[in-house]
Amino acid sequence: MSLRSAALHRAQALGPGLPPRAGLGLKTEHLQSVLETCPDLGFFEVHAENYMVAGGPFHHYLGLIRDQYPLSLHGVGLSIGGEGPLDEQHLKRLATLIERYQPQSFSEHLAWSSHGPVFLNDLLPLAYDHATLQRVCEHVDQVQSTLKRPMLLENPATYLQFQRSTLDEADFISEIIRRTGCGLLLDVNNVYVSSVNHQRDALAYLEALPLHAVGEIHLAGFAEDADNLGERLLIDDHGAPIDQAVWALYRQVLGQIGAVATLIERDNQVPAFAVLLAEAEQAEYLLRQAGEPA
Template sequence: MMTLSSRQAISQTQAPGLPSRAGLGLKNEHFSDVLQSAPDIGFFEVHAENYMVAGGPFHHYLGLIREQYPLSLHGVGLSIGGEGALSREHLARLAVLIDRYQPQSFSEHLAWSSHGPVFLNDLLPLAYDTDTLNRVCEHVDQVQSTLKRQMLLENPSTYLQFQRSTLDETDFIREVIRRTGCGLLLDVNNVYVSCINHRRDPLAYIDALPLHAVGEIHLAGFAEDTDSLGDRLLIDDHGAPIDDAVWRLYEQLLARTGPKATLIERDNQVPAFSVLMAEARQAEWHLARASS
């Protein structure tokens, strides 16, 4: 595990964090909107894997936007929870990208997406036991040592649970943060989706997390279906407006943490930029209330 001195060295090289404002996931269809209107927004976030090339139009526009706004890089392909070793090539490309843009935040998912040479384009759930805990901590330590910065780990949205799990998800996350010194990206939509699917209390889940470690919050929409027993089944699809229940949970979270950088995520059925800005303004209203 990473030593205390190693964590201190990383913390001393940390860039300033994201502002405690609302931000938007930056989509290529909105590049022109951002550059032409210069919106009053706290930050933008991009998926790191979309920029792991040397050049091209995505880099051109992101470079212009980065000159004006704080930036968060959000990884989706490291496979932090995978059974195999992390890809050194992927980590090296990520390090180049972070050096190029000097983002205020880097985050990844508590999930796995690769097995041997096979990469699955999904974020798959983990069994929460001692072996998985040790492996995840080793991987987080490797990422932070390579990047020489703290990373944020995002809580997952899940649709099944493993019988072999011996730890609650919140205890697992707490222990990873304690051992590695990483931060927490608290996705409120993921909390709501998972808790409804597994018949848990979303607020109790939040209260069991190490809220002192929250460095960023995510808000998104979900799709709804029913399972084979006819019960509600929520799908974290990032393709709809943020649900009222998620807004209420967000307000309860801010009452515990105070204002935190908050991202509006929309990855499917992406609407007009003005629609996303309206959701960002709603988040800003909640942030202002939390600071008063």
């Protein structure tokens, strides 16, 4: 079975998902533009934690947009990689939100962000060993059982590696997907950022991932700095246009698995809606190319 065929089979197993088109993260400053212009986009994505309240203007506008577009919910607060148990109240609020909007996709990060009662406003890396693998799989199983649907797990952007790790990242992710049946949210920017930071081959990393399990792709920009040795250090800040190196990796992925729903992320220094729409149109062009017969 070809990689494209395996990806299609996987998508069918996961059930109806996002259309294989470009989408944007929904920003409050763009709500009026979206509703007034009805742009030709495949979907919108929101951070689930911004909507974990009973009512208010966010829900009003999201309801209007959900009537017109497919929706993706992207979580940032489950702390799936954390050492402690998942926050059951958070998980219940998430289940309520999913029941309310029936999104075509739900995703979370392979990271941790809480320790006991303390919540850290960051997505922190894991040690890749068998104990962590078992814990993450148990957490993913709990999420999927509670939500009664498969989730997508996003590969991280990292800036350090643990000496105690006994598995490489791609093998760790592959084993989670094999054991739990979840899908992969492939963040191509994270692939590039981590590969530069850890001086590894981005294409080799992609080849080692279970690309047949990809249910959504993220594209974003990064900031650049230098570490204390003067080496290049990239920071996944979602505050810049998508870099040409990330576009090149994206073409490589589409060439292997075909067209997959693709989100343009921008969370900092958010530009005018037309700027983001132009990036979405660039992704849409590449998606159409990937969907054409060879």
